[in-house]
Amino acid sequence: MNDYRVDERGYYGAFGGAYVPEILRGAVEELQRRYVSILESAEFRREFDRLLRDYVGRPSPLYPAERLSEKYGCRIYLKREDLNHTGAHKINNTVGQILVARQLGKRRIVAETGAGQHGVAAATVCALMGMPCVVYMGKTDVERQRMNVERMRMLGAEVRPVVSGNMTLKDATNEAIRDWCAHPDDTYYIIGSTVGPHPYPDMVARLQSVISEEIRRQLLECEGRPNPDYLIACVGGGSNAAGTVYHFLDDPTVKILLAEAGGLGIDTPMSAATIHLGCKGILHGAHTLLMQDEDGQILEPYSISAGLDYPGIGPLHAHLFTERRAEVFAVNDDEALRAAYELTRLEGIIPALESAHALGVLPRVKFSLQDVVVLTVSGRGDKDLETYLKYMER
Structure with a gap:
């Protein structure tokens, strides 16, 4: 039988891995070491299940x-x-990842967003947990998703329009990673999809x-x-x-x-x-x-x-x-x-x-x-x- 889940190296067959700059190596390796034990702990499951039921609905x-x-x-x-x-669906993931960030002792959140739904979900859980949040969003998407931009701002997040490249999701992700590189010790990057370095694809899939x-x-x-x-x-x-x-x-x-x-x-x-x-x-x-x-x-x-x-x-x-x-x-x-x-x-x-x-x-x-x-x-x-x-x- 084929195994379609991630292996111990962070790969799905030929795909996956963790290709990150040296400055992020420590943060990524800590997440790799700890994410499974955090997600499987009784404390996490209790809080995650409670929030999914009573907060997400x-x-x-x-x-x-x-x-x-x-x-x-x-x-x-x-x-x-x-x-x-x-x-x-984005809120399922952000609820889980904000709990992981708290377990890791992080004090600041960055996120990327395209349609704005992940940005809104990240801003929402940061408001819930009292953590500062910076959301990177391509200028093209800022203009076509104005309502979600205003929702993020109302929730207390700082929305930073990105003007490089096509000014869409790829470019927003680039800027979020640059921010993370500049603040690796106190910042947690809530990635919104099953992309990015291991363990993010597996962690997001588990939470979803x-x-x-x-x-x-x-x-x-x-x-x-x-x-x-x-x-x-x-x-x-x-x-x-x-x-x-x-x-x-x-x-x-x-x-x-x-x-x-x-x-x-x-x-x-x-x-x-x-x-x-x-x-x-x-x-x-x-x-x-x-x-x-x-x-x-x-x-x-x-x-x-x-x-x-x-x-x-x-x-x-x-x-x-x-x-x-x-x-x-x-x-x-x-x-x-x-x-x-x-x-x-x-x-x-x-x-x-x-x-x-x-x-x-x-x-x-x-x-x-x-x-x-x-x-x-x-x-x-x-x-x-x-x-x-x-x-x-x-």
Whole structure:
């Protein structure tokens, strides 16, 4: 049987590792030594479970989408991460990581954000714990996600717009790492996805695995069995996807379908479909699949979704793809927009643009009437209303 989880060196097959500057070596190695014991301690589990229940509002519902199911000829359940406090799955991870930071004695938090949901979640837990927070966000994303910027500021975080590169998620991550390098002793970097140096991809996946843990329990109640036939999730860096599939990785009867951002098409220069277009390289501390030119220079990604325009992919998902454990679809902007409006009109749920890419997989697959399909709605669409309205006016 294949092992799809991280090994003792921090690798998923050929992908992963910890490629960090010398100044961060001590901080990263301390985290590597201590994260498993912290996450598995009775004290952490007690506090984490309490906050997920009483603060985040878990478990999130597993909603049977009857009209959507009728259209696609199967039994579709929506895992409603959009109903969490702050409106997305990101809060699961930040609640866990702020507890880790506290255990490590850190006094200051930095984070990166694209669509702003991770930034809001980081600012939220920093407000809860009384810790200062600096969030780096590309200027392009600051302009298209204004509401989330104001939410972060209201929560007390300092939002620093990044004007280098494409002024999006990659560039925000660069600046957050630079800040961490300048303050390695007192600062903890809350990474928002299953990217970065080991142990971040594994730690984030473990914290998000509450999603698949609940899916198993909820499906048993709804369907009399814990495992679906299909799991569908969007993937940028990959945290909601990792959480969705975590407890099903070793069950080959569960098919994993992932949706990355096709942008204007993988045959154009305007795409963020890393798995389709990328090749092996190192970015932000990990060896993974990257969008890069023949000289190894990172290509600027494009997506209508601020949360999916990242030129890399988490090492777990790169491994799942190369091992053919997951099938990956490049869902273009127009397909995602149509899928978002379809869910809104059929079920009365406005999804985030990221989640809309997962919904865009449904027309691509031939399901049977007996198939049980679980699709994770990773966030709510309030933040994307301006984009949706522009589309409707076309």
